[in-house]
Amino acid sequence: MAVISNFVRKKTIPYRFSEKHKDYIRRCKKCSYNVAEGAVRAGKTVDNVFAFAHELKTTPDRIHLATGSTMANAKMNIGDCNGMGLEWIFRGQSHWGKYKDNEALFVKGPATHYKQKIVIFAGGAKEDSYKKIRGNSYGMWIATEINLHHDNTIKEAFNRQLAAKRLKVFWDLNPDNPRAAIYSEYIDRYQKQEEEGNFPGGYNYMHCTIYDNINITEERLHEIESRYDVNSIWYMRDIKGMRVVANGLIFRRFADDISTKKFSFAIKDKPKDIMEINLGIDFGGSGSGHSFTATAITRGFQMVIPLASERISCKDESGNAIEIDPDMLGRMFCNFVQRILSRYGYVTVVYADSAEQTLIAGIRSSLRKNGLGWVRVENALKTEINDRINATSILMAQGRFAYMDGECDSLVNALCTAVWDPKELTRNVRLDDGTSDIDSLDSFEYTIERQISQLIRYG
Template structure:
């Protein structure tokens, strides 16, 4: 493969063997721990095949278009943009982000798209693709997977490259695709060739022991993500979600308790509101965020139950909570509310204006996926970057200590929401940090 820039690739033998098998295999799957080198392998193999690919248009997907560009296009300098530097440029193709690459076999166009939503498949319709590379394929909606396959039916040089971290062992990505292909390959019923490899962080020749220790320390070792991301295991989520927090909160040395001597400075004070319904409650949460998004501190939480709280009364309770936070901390940056209750949100804005607090801005919560919100929270806890004020956050403390995975959810990770635990306070807290998820994650580096 002709290259315009030398990249310092260091591939272990397991990675070299996987990439060699890519040459003769239609479907290639790299599964395993984080930082194992899975994506780099697939990007390199995809780029090598692109040089002589007979098709002009190809597809690169992630859970979002931005995720695809970051992990496949950039990939910490080892992505397609780096490999083809000097003979590629970014542009648009039929409304999609695209990388145009000059190769010995002609110009190639790689379309980048997201695949997580039910309607994501609409963005990749209308084209025929030769090869398809996907990162975090388990986070793609099945509609996207099926559409991408359909779009390759006319390909002259059809190839697929997937990577993923381990997931729930009953996930459809295994039962309908990965394990099904393995079984067909075993029976010699997969004529195109199926290439699968499982990697752990120890297979990555570029990771030093010091860096490996640092990465591992960012995880709660009792969490499903430690078992999946670090140990590389497929496992079912079960039991307490925040086991590390529950253990600490019930000990004399509660490492999550915020103490005055810590003297943290908050550059943002964010409020979160989750509205209750039948069998649930209304929850107000306040979170302080330190400069550089290093820490998140739960400053106060309140929860009100009962179906007899009318909108006007709820507005009064909210104004009282706002006044309490302003009195203690001097400002409120933003309020994020459950977007499903627009009437109540308008009532809050009216109540704030009547109380002379119209400058407090109330927005719809982002409401990202629950599993992403849980994962962000557990990472902050594992890294010693989350604290709370115990005597001001009693409802939130109880919610963290009692939240459990749904034992009846066999194919996906889902927390139990049957009224036996306080999901409302968890939602309210998550609304206060989810907007800054990427900033919190970037602060790890």
């Protein structure tokens, strides 16, 4: 490792830090609370892992905490960190295992003077995530994507640090809605207290962008920027590192393409090199609609191509809610499956809204009755909606999204009319008040959400 203010004694990992990052890391030594906010690939997580690892060598506390939105996210970004994480810094002196039924990295060797240190990894996004970190007292806490942590987790982690002998907190995050609670309740409030000289222990804040990372070449920078629609909030946040309020059309690039009749996303010929064809079902009710979407993903996860979509309204011509008989819904879906089979020859899997297990059972029964019992129906993953939106936006910006012309009218209309909820001031929420077709968006997103990590590589 490169030597930074006596942080390490021996070069093992080829770190290269700009002066801004060096200054932040040096301040971590003196401050109890350290927050790095900025764009993707800005190097903020690497900074925190580096500083955390340095403190881990000498801290008198034995047990420490590492969190992400999910436990897997914490292990990937803090444990591995593209070869610069804790397991690499302490390679040969650490191993993964379980501590009180939690995933943990055990560290013991020359770096820690042969004293055992335990870093527990946990997820923090769900309302009840805090339960997984109860029962232990932690010395230090490192968290990645802290804005995606539930407030219950944040408060519980702080409570668990009350007995720490060397209290240290390391947070990183991409910019969020400027009115988000993570700013008003924590980050900005702490900054104000620090400026007033009223923050015991010291508060260390850094804002950085991808342009502050000296490891990113011009070619690589251009490649990363090309993934984004410059009109999207994702570009403003992930590239420019700005806190931006979401407003207006979600997929403006797509909507503008349709309104100007360019139709550059539409294709007429059958796609080549199809790797899998996934079907998605979103069940309606209370006036919303049932929606089916079939999506092709090509070899190497290069292209996402909706092949067909269909929406069955749950309202009559007067706008009154109506119920679609489950048997009728099953027949409609079987007809949709047959439509895909007749043209493309196969279906890989069906992902259905997991909230409606009775309707899923009815779909399976209908498939069996119509000689399609071999079609596999699984629960949709239902990941974070904004993660699904961001993935679709990036695919569009990269020219890796297309749709079959004339076969996806309901989905095209849904993408053109999807907007952010203007009443949500503290978080970014897709408007779902019946004025736009959220059902078709959901059924489409179910077909790709399990492949987002392969489709969108930040590398």
